[in-house]
Amino acid sequence: MVAKNPAVRMISRFTPGDQLGVYYREYYDSVLEALREWDEEGKDRLFHGAPAGIIISSSPGATTPKEDALLAAGQIVLAAQAMGLGTCLIGFAVEAMKNDPRIKRAMGIPKKEKVHAVIAIGHPSIRYQRPAGRHHVPINFL
Ligand SMILES: Cc1cc2nc3c(=O)[nH]c(=O)nc-3n(C[C@H](O)[C@H](O)[C@H](O)COP(=O)(O)O)c2cc1C
Known part of the structure; x- marks a missing residue:
């Protein structure tokens, strides 16, 4: 490399x-x-063993492609969760597709389409008993 x-x-x-x-x-x-x-x-650290994925891309000329893709990704993640599925955004795959046109070609994605997100989807191997812990988020009330 x-x-x-x-x-x-x-x-x-x-x-x-x-x-x-x-x-x-x-x-x-x-x-x-x-x-x-x-x-x-045979361990898949890129897609964490997920058997399926969704690629979110936009056509040239779209007015707000990034925002559309972000909203779509958020909805997909929530919908999958509601269906009992797990998801993970795979930024590494997006970068790989940007850097190597052969991947898009192999996936049948037209050259002019811009890939914004790749979401791995599968049945989670673990079930959380409660929401995962989060860092404290400072909120300013005005
Ligand atoms: C734009 C973006 C790209 C990401 N790319 C990857 C990735 O390539 N591989 C991975 O395992 N997780 C990836 N993640 C998932 C992050 O690791 C995860 O969202 C972060 O750790 C927070 O996870 P949580 O919300 O479940 O705590 C990505 C997340 C975002 C928002």
């Missing part, structure tokens, strides 16, 4: 946001480990 090459990472430091350097520091090791798990154990 190109990010492993220190010379390439050095060049990346002079590009806006040093994307390759950031990727190397934050994700390289865990992606490598995930690929090893996939190869050796």
Whole structure:
């Protein structure tokens, strides 16, 4: 993988946001480990073993594509929950589709469509007894 090459990472430091350097520091090791798990154990860390997924994309010319996609994703997640299903937004898949046109082609998604979200859907392997704990959210009353 190109990010492993220190010379390439050095060049990346002079590009806006040093994307390759950031990727190397934050994700390289865990992606490598995930690929090893996939190869050796058949463990799917990308989609968490979900058997289905929904891709939300927009056609060119849509007025508010990002907002539409965000609203659709929220509704899909809630509807799935109501049906007893579990979901997980998979940002890694969105990034992969942005960076490698072969994935969109293989999925039959027209080139001009922009992919905004990928949602993995499946039957959850665990049942929560109560809502998951949350960090305190500060609310300002005016
Ligand atoms: C835009 C977006 C992209 C995400 N991408 C991933 C992903 O690629 N893989 C993953 O396991 N979770 C992904 N998540 C899920 C987050 O890890 C999860 O929403 C976060 O941990 C909060 O989870 P909770 O609301 O269940 O506590 C993504 C979430 C969002 C909003």
